[in-house]
C-alpha cells in the first residue's frame with residue numbers, strides 16, 4: 675500500500691525534505707502543471723523504478739502562457755492529482771503558489787533565455803513561452819534539487835530546450851526522456867484533451883494519423899522531406915475543423931531543415947505537428963525513422 679504523498683508548499687521545507695532523501699538515495703523529479711493523466715503517471719513510474727524516491731511538482735506556471743492563452747481556464751484537479759501520485763508511489767508533491775514562485779511579480783523576474791531553438795515552431799507561435807518554461811524549470815531544479823528529472827517526448831521541442839539549458843547552465847541534473855503515452859486510438863494524452871467535445875476529439879485524431887502516414891511512407895521507401903510533409907498535410911487537409919499551424923520534418927537534434935530523412939539513422943529526424951481543433955491547440959510528434967519494435 676502507498677502512503678499519501680507529503681504536500682510541500684514552501685521552498686524551505688521542500689529543500690529540507692530533498693536533502694534528507696538524498697542523504698540515503700537518489701531523488702527523481704517530475705515537473706508538471708497538474709491535471710494529471712496516464713502520460714504523467716508513466717513518467718512517475720519510470721522515475722520510481724530508477725530512483726529511491728520521486729517528487730512531483732504541480733504548478734500552472736503563468737509565465738509560459740501568452741496573454742490570449744488558456745491560463746485562467748487551465749484545468750486544476752488537485753484531489754485527483756494527489757490520488758494518481760499516491761497510486762504510483764510518489765513521496766512528495768511540491769505545490770507552490772504564484773507568490774512563492776514569483777515574489778516580485780510575473781513581469782519582474784530573472785529569466786532564462788535559450789537562444790536559437792526557442793524561436794522556432796512552438797516558440798514562433800507562442801512568443802515568450804520557452805522563456806517561461808526554461809525559467810520555471812531552472813527554479814524548480816533549484817528548489818527540489820533532484821538527481822534525475824523526467825520529461826515527456828510529447829513536448830519534443832521543450833525537451834530539447836531543457837536539455838540545452840541544463841547543459842549550458844551546468845545545472846547538474848541528469849535528464850531522462852519518456853516516450854509519448856497515447857489513447858488506444860492514437861491520440862497523444864494531454865491535459866488539454868479534456869477541452870475537446872466528442873466531435874473535436876474525433877477530429878483531433880488526424881494529428882496522430884498524419885504521423886502514422888509519414889511512418890508508413892518512410893517504411894515504403896520515401897525519404898524526401900517535401901514528399902513526407904505532403905503526406906502529413908494531406909491527412910490533415912481532410913478535416914475542416916482542424917486548423918493547421920505547422921507540420922514539418924526537421925533534424926531531431928537542432929530542429930534545422932533537411933531535405934531527406936536518413937532512413938538508416940534511427941531517430942535522426944522528427945516530424946512535428948501543431949494544430950488548433952476548435953479552440954484547443956494540440957501538438958504531437960514522431961521521431962524518424964522510429965526505433966523498430
Ligand code: AMP
Pocket residue numbers: 705706707708712713714716717824825826827828829852853854855856862863864865
Ligand atoms: P505538463 O503537465 O503538460 O506540463 O507536462 C508535464 C510533463 O509530462 C512534461 O514533461 C510532458 O512532456 C509530459 N507529458 C505530457 N503528456 C504526455 C504524454 N502523453 N506522454 C508522455 N509524457 C507526457
